[in-house]
Amino acid sequence: MKSQNLVGEIVSKPYKYGFVTDIETEKISKGLTEEVVRQISAKKKEPQFLLDFRLKAYKHWLTMTEPNWAELGYKKLNYQDIIYYAAPRDNEKKASLDEVDPKLLETFDKLGIPLTEQKRLSNVAVDAVFDSVSIATTYKEKLAEHGVVFCSITEAVAEYPELIEQYLGSVVPLNDNFFATLNSAVFSDGSFVFIPKGIDCPMELSSYFRINSGDIGQFERTLIIAEESSSVSYLEGCTAPMFDTNTLHAAVVEIVVLDDASVKYSTVQNWYSGDENGVGGIYNFVTKRGHCRGVRSKISWSQVETGSAITWKYPSCILQGEDSVGEFYSVALTNHLQKADTGTKMIHVGPRTKSTIVSKGISAGKSLNSYRGLVQIGPKAIGSKNYSQCDSMLIGDNAAANTFPYIRSQNPSSCIEHEASTCRISEDKLFYLQSRGIGFEEAVSMIVSGFCRDVFNQLPMEFAAEADKLLALKLEGSVG
Amino acid sequence: MINSNSELILEISDLHAQVEGQKILNGVDLQIRSGEIHALMGRNGSGKSTLSKVLAGHPAYKVTNGKVLYRGEDLLGFEPEERARLGLFLGFQYPVEIPGVSNIEFLRVSTNSRRKQLGEEELDIFSFEDFVDSRLKLVQMNPSFLERSVNEGFSGGEKKRNEILQMALLEPILSILDETDSGLDIDALRIVAGGVNQLTNQDNATLLITHYQRLLDEIKPDFVHVMSSGRILRTGGSELARELEDSGYEWIENELPKTGES
Amino acid sequence: MDRERITKDGRKLKMSLQETKLWESLSEPRGPLASIQLSARESLKSRGMPAASEETWRLTDFQLLESILHLPLSSSASESNCSSVFDMPSPPTEGFRLMLSPGSEPLGLESLPKGFNLLNSEELKEVLGKALEHCGSNEDWSVGLNNSCVDNVLALRVEGIDLPSLELVISGKDGEFSATRVILLVEKNTHLNFLQVLLGAFNSAHSHLIEIHLAENASLNHEWLAFGGGKSSFLSHIAVEQQPKSDYSFTSIQKGWLFSRFEPCLVQVNGQASTKFRGLQIADSNEQIATNSTIRFDGPEGDLDQLHKGIAAGTSHSIFNGCIEVPQPAQRTSAAQLSRNLLLSNRSRVDTKPELKIVADDVRCTHGATVTELQEEQLFYMRSRGIEQIAAANLLLRGYCQEIISSLPMSFDRWKVLEHVLEGLRG
Ligand SMILES: Nc1ncnc2c1ncn2[C@@H]1O[C@H](COP(=O)(O)OP(=O)(O)OP(=O)(O)O)[C@@H](O)[C@H]1O
């Protein structure tokens, strides 16, 4: 037991991304009205169809009630007290990075995502989103040589309106749920990816989301389209400064995958989670969904969720194409008073579809970590298979872990297997490592990262090491 | 014992098979006559169990080419249970556990299905118990295993003995024993081998899949085959097994391609 | 207030509870439970019918639920008609049988064996509703419904050693809704074998509520057979309270109900007890069979071993919701729950949701769920031994049920459980 207490004494490192960039920001006034929706659309010089889309969503949103999830009990948000659009004053997207405000470049430098030619990551193209707008996208030209489009959604609306009109809202309909509908009305920016037929995207694509202002909501929208026989790996990272108010982040990600194509979507989410008393932090209410439309298409979600005061997120797959494959690999770590309710939905529609779910939840402090998932095998999904494994690790006796797997099958030739377990860091393992001379802290983090290994293995190389470090950092001081 | 005039029980020619879309067997040729004992060896993953499953008719394995004659008939046209009734027996490398189904009941139904085929009288519960008793001795198995569910909670060695018990009950013509020796302690190995020896005669044949000389010291094979990448790479007498024990598989694989080898 | 309910075919149901035949047939509250009846009716009236928006009712076929409520309440005055679709075996040789019918004293009560005593009204007052309260079941709709209807309770205290086993048979009445309630106190150091049989008859509906208290060191083997027939239905709630060092083994079988909802709830009030649940439910033709089990540990070192099996054939719907709660005081709890389901037809449906809610760190909790057809490897193994596909499948099906049925020492033979369970089923 002594060792367990000892673990408790190691204290959390402060959130190192908590700084605020001092930059002149253009904000529209607080609150949400039809006028605000029109204003956002006008600022972005959007075509009529998109304005109509937004207005329809807004009108529908007015009729909806905010979900009341028992396990998430959070302070209700005042939607009239949020700023729905904020952008650095000088927000015309620059043709060259040299013209971008150095303060912004410096910000991303500090976040470890250098954007400038000399310093940028060699094999990753980055779309950097600051508050409501995308400020830079690297390697655009190189990608264009392969026909790959990677840009902000705002640019995509201007340059590829037909694609946007065809696909936006086709996976997550504008009336899908309270937060997705809100997003559909007010989304500001985000990334757009289009991989043409037969192309394996030559580099990793990455978006980095930064919330800077304390009183804005970030509503980014991401759309990824993978045409026949193409493939892409996409990463998403996020941070925010420390404020003692709660900031809303309600994103929507839609992925469409055609025949034989595959998309790998990885997230390392490290929004500010509030302090140890639960003051401040991001409310992260996100709708992510992929549609495997084509035969043998594949979507793989991997996520490492460590930040946010509240996370509400279920990256899902609709497996429609025959032999399509959905995967979900997740590590969710909560500490202090964080609450995470995350999981996935695997909707098997087509024959011989397969899905795999691996979820690792680690709850420390007084946090609550829930896995909530749905596996549904429809009557036509002949010979389909699902395997789910949901493990929780509890650190300290005030932490809570829940598992809510919803399982439905309507097809006798299909097979669903779900396994879940809950444990704590085993003293035997700790002892074994310590008896080989490994320090206590290190032993704990070895065990935790061993616990998460199956998920980390799914992350792109650059991210896996990062995620491991992040976890160790987050955990310091929580074990006990 | 080799007698080239004896009945040809199994004749495999150019057999190709796949599972889950993956090609595993790539042209197997093999002939087995009655009275013969064959040993099949080869590296892990070379396709030995796959061959045995294909012969027994496992639905997950798809034959893509080639043919198999069993006593002159097209084996691949039969359902798994028909093959069993015709006297083909597979002792599984990993026998499955079947919770809730009692071992004795299972053995009785299965024995009777074979007896029916042979035109023998089916056994009722009581006469079956007597019959089982006599066979239990052959494998020196404790009768308490009969009351338990099929293989459930059996140790590795107990499962293998249960397989040989089934062989003794079904009196097969061709027995394929897939690593029946693995997991057995030294005494058990002798018992099982003794059982097999007692069950073999001039009218039946055995294909032993094994990794170890140990078993072949107990059951003398007439032929030893080495499998590699889904093909039989080399065939020899019992001395081949000893060479393998000493030098591993590499030398055979390196020797190739060799032509005209039989 | 009534919320909207939508039937399978999308029809909206708007019927309110007060319009049902059942409600209209309720008589003035009377008997020892009069005050409970009164308050339950009040709260049920304001609550209305359950709705799909409530988590534990979300999969309910409300049309079937409502049809139950269209039967009038059976009263003691009505003909006792225990003849169900079932041939009743003779009572256990080492025990005795009670026949319970609504509103009247149970048959066979005149001569209770030594060790079995009825509670007097003082004692009754003290224990009535206690287990429900500890299990947190008081707000449950099925409990409210039972409380509204039932006007008598069979309350037994059991104490001693070498007791005869108790068999309690409850039969539904064709065309009527019956409600029964039982309280069972198993005292210290007492071991009891208790079989409950619930028999449906043609178009009968039944609401049953039982509270069980296990004192320290008590042990109870509880077998529960619920065999319906025709269009019969039941709603049943069990609330069990276990003191430390007690041992509770519960095995339930549900088959043949057009609609059934079974709610076993258990709390280990101070942990340190041992609980074993075994359940088998079989849904065929157009039936909906549901089990909602809740198990909570309010103290340390409790132990749970739960295995629930479901089979769905025809166009039926089999539902299992199993919740395990391990709050902070329940350190060193060890709980395992497994939900296994077989789908036998491509128009049937299985929903299962095994839930864990854990706030204690030093625990070992696992759960699992599977939905499959018969295992291909097992089928192949049998076929490779010469057993025909259909025979092998039936053997497997039997084995699948046997695993549960084998923990019915009291009833297995006498009630021919395996035969009843397998009747009409095809692997
Ligand atoms: N059901 C299956 N699904 C996918 N791959 C399979 C399946 N069965 C066999 N394989 C693969 O086929 C190859 C041959 O397997 P097999 O079991 O026949 O080998 P083996 O020679 O018996 O090996 P061992 O000596 O280890 O028993 C292996 O690579 C194995 O992974």
Ligand SMILES: [Mg+2]
């Ligand atoms: Mg093998």
